[in-house]
Amino acid sequence: MQHTLEQLKAFVAAAEEGSFSGAARRLGRAQSSVSQSVQNLEIDWGVELFDREGRYPELTPQGQELLEEARLLLRRSADLDRRAMAHSGEVEAHLTFVEDELVPLPFVFRILEGFKERFADVDLEIIFASPDEAEAMIRSGRADIGATVFLGGEPDGLSLTRVMDIEFVHCVSPRHPLAAMETVGRTELEAHRQLVLSGRAGSGLVPSEASGIRRWASNSYYVVHQYACEGHGWAVLPRFMIEHDLTAGRLRTLTVPDGSRRLPLQLATRAEPDLGPAGRWLFEALSAARAQDLGQIPFSSVFLMPD
Known part of the structure; x- marks a missing residue:
């Protein structure tokens, strides 16, 4: 066979248009050519695809079943053509973006809406990783673009673009003993359990001058966030991540002398990035992000504590 x-195009067009003449107009071919293509297909497959007894051809049960397979083959063929064009240098077929949890996700989601509209056929892989892991992936070529806050300082040998500053604040549940204090010093902080980020980023790199003697650690800021909301200790978290909880009264910021800290959110690529049109668009869209825009984008409910 x-x-x-x-x-296959003639078969699908005739089925969707409901007639061979309609299929001919859609394909820009003569009706006789479309009819002959379908007949040859029926001969090759040994199956009657259409019942031609009535005024308009109707799909047989066998034709109805084979129609979906024909559509699938045509979609696969079109995908193959697009990927071949991508490999020819017009648009990349695959793009890998690595980010850590300090990247404001709602902002990224909004940018990806624009990416999807412009580059629907580009496979986008998004990986969550610690700053150390993100750096290694970019250096090795495993990732094309990274967005992260380098808690340990800016690494050498990468091209870095400062996007915005992330503000970190000390916070606790209103039920926590520290919440009743007007000003909290280092001694008071160290007397209570600290909720910290662990993993390769290192708990010692949490942006706080104080360190709790007792600690609960997680490799996810969102888990630390939840621990804090439940009153298990004090934490230093990005303000954008807890803004909704502050408004809802689930968390309270602590007034800590010299406790406020801002760290830059950086876009990172290799020193000489080899980005195609999709990569360049994503990089430029992320580069244009501004901290003040975050207040206009609601934090998705999937990342919020339940009321």
Whole structure:
């Protein structure tokens, strides 16, 4: 059986248009050519695809079943053509973006809406990683673009673009003993359990001058966030991540002398990035992000504590 793409297109068009004449107009071919393509397909497959007894051809049960397979083959063929064009240098077929949890996700989601509209056929892989892991992935070429806050200082040998500053604040549950204090010093902080980020980023790199003697650690800021909301200790978290909880009264910021800290959110690529059109668009869209825009984007409910 040697069916051709032209035969499959004729079959699908006739089924969707409800007539061979309609299929001919859609494909820009003569009606006789479309009819012959379908007939040759029926001969090759040994199956009657259409019942031609009535005024308009109707799909047989066998034709109805094979129609979906024909559509699938045509979609696969179109995907293959697009990927071949991508490899020819017009648009990349695949793009990998690595980010850590300090990247404001709602902002990224909004940018990805624009990416999806412009580059629907580009496979986008998004990986969550610690700053150390993100750096290694970019250096090795495993990732094309990274967005992260380098808690330990800016690494050498990468191209870095400062996007915005992330503000970190000390916070606790209103039920926590520290919440009743007007000003909290280092001695008071160290007397209570600290909720910290662990993993390769290192708990010692949490942006706080104080360190709790007792600690609960997680490799996820969102888990630390939840621990804090439940009153298990004090934490230093990005303000954008807890803004909704502050408004809802689930968390309270602590007034800590010299406790406020801002760290830059950086876009990172290799020193000489080899980005195609999709990568360049994503990089430029992320580069244009501004901290003040975060207040206009609601934090998705999937990341919020339940009321």
